[in-house]
Amino acid sequence: MATIIFDFDHTLFDTKSLRAFIASLLNTHGVSSTLDTDSEKKHRLKTKNNYGFLEHLDELKPQGHNLPNKVIESFFTSNLEKHLKGDVHTTLKKLQSKKHTLILLTKGLDYFQKFKIRQSGIEGYFGRNIYICEDHKEHTLSHLLTADKTYFINDNTDEIVSAHKLFPKLHYIVINGPKTDLSKVKHIKGIKIIDDVSSLPKIIK
Numbered sequence: 001m002a003t004i005i006f007d008f009d010h011t012l013f014d015t016k017s018l019r020a021f022i023a024s025l026l027n028t029h030g031v032s033s034t035l036d037t038d039s040e041k042k043h044r045l046k047t048k049n050n051y052g053f054l055e056h057l058d059e060l061k062p063q064g065h066n067l068p069n070k071v072i073e074s075f076f077t078s079n080l081e082k083h084l085k086g087d088v089h090t091t092l093k094k095l096q097s098k099k100h101t102l103i104l105l106t107k108g109l110d111y112f113q114k115f116k117i118r119q120s121g122i123e124g125y126f127g128r129n130i131y132i133c134e135d136h137k138e139h140t141l142s143h144l145l146t147a148d149k150t151y152f153i154n155d156n157t158d159e160i161v162s163a164h165k166l167f168p169k170l171h172y173i174v175i176n177g178p179k180t181d182l183s184k185v186k187h188i189k190g191i192k193i194i195d196d197v198s199s200l201p202k203i204i205k
Contacts, residue, residue, distance in 0.1 A: 001099045002204055003146045007137075007154035008106035008113065010177035012197065013120060014085045021083075022053065025075065031065050039063070048135050052109040080119040085175075086196030092125040094201040103129040103144055107137050138163045145170075151204060153197070157184045164188055173203065 009015040026036050039059035040051065047055055053075065057067055095102060104126045106113050113132045117123050123130070133140045137159055141152070145167065152170050154160055155177030161184055164172065174180060174193045185191055192203060 001101070002149040002151060003101045003103065003144075004095060004151045004153065004200075004204060005103045005105050005141065005144055006197075007156065007159070007175075008104055008117065009108070010085070010155040010179060011153060011175045012085055012088050012104075012122065013080075013116060014083045016178065017083045018080065018116070019051070022056075022075075025071070026060075026065075026067075029065065029067055029071070031060060035060070035063060035065075047109060050108045050112075050134060052112045054111075055109070076115060076119075078119060079121075080116060081121050084120055084122070087198045088120075088122060091197045091200055092122065095204065096125060098201075098205075100204065101129070101146070101148065102126050103131070105131045105133075105137060105140060105144065107133055107135065109134070138166055142166065153200070155180050157181045160185055160188070160191075173200070 006012055023033065023036050027033070040056055043055040043059045044051065057072070060066075092102060102125055104117065106117075110132050117130065131140050131144070141163055150170055151173060152160070152163055153173045153175060155175045156179040157174060158179070158181075160172050160174065163170065164185075172185070172188055172191045174182070174185060174191060175197065176193065176195050182193060194200070194203075
């Protein structure tokens with residue numbers, strides 16, 4: 001049995017797909033692509049580069065854009081399973097059936113990460129083993145290591161490099177994504193690179 005620590009965005013969840021959905025939603029309410037992008041950049045400066053839907057809307061209000069409450073409420077009850085990256089449910093079920101311990105470690109705004117995790121339908125696979133931090137994921141990682149063989153699965157190669165400096169004995173698996181730069185992790189012995197999580201049950205016995 002192993003302990004498997006998953007990143008969320010771009011690893012289990014196609015965050016670009018959700019962001020495109022948000023852009024389309026805002027556009028139907030009169031927000032141009034330019035204003036959408038500019039307002040996102042402004043709010044990220046205030047949130048340690050973490051995206052939040054409500055923070056995004058706050059930046060749009062001075063520009064005269066106020067989404068109706070019913071639209072906002074509808075958004076937060078959206079089914080997000082279509083935004084999962086690959087066959088996530090089947091993979092997590094297989095790993096769970098092998099008695100592996102599954103942990104979710106994600107960086108972002110607490111309410112927005114919880115929303116995505118809940119509405120994508122994967123919350124139950126992790127139970128209480130869900131950890132959300134606003135920054136420095138490797139600091140939280142230090143509290144999650146166990147005596148078992150531990151895997152860290154992430155698309156963000158900068159985070160993998162930082163973690164590897166502190167925890168060289170971890171087993172690292174890279175999921176190809178928008179924050180993946182394989183040249184940064186080629187020095188890590190035994191690291192594996194995959195396109196989505198569906199091949200994990202073959203790697204982690």
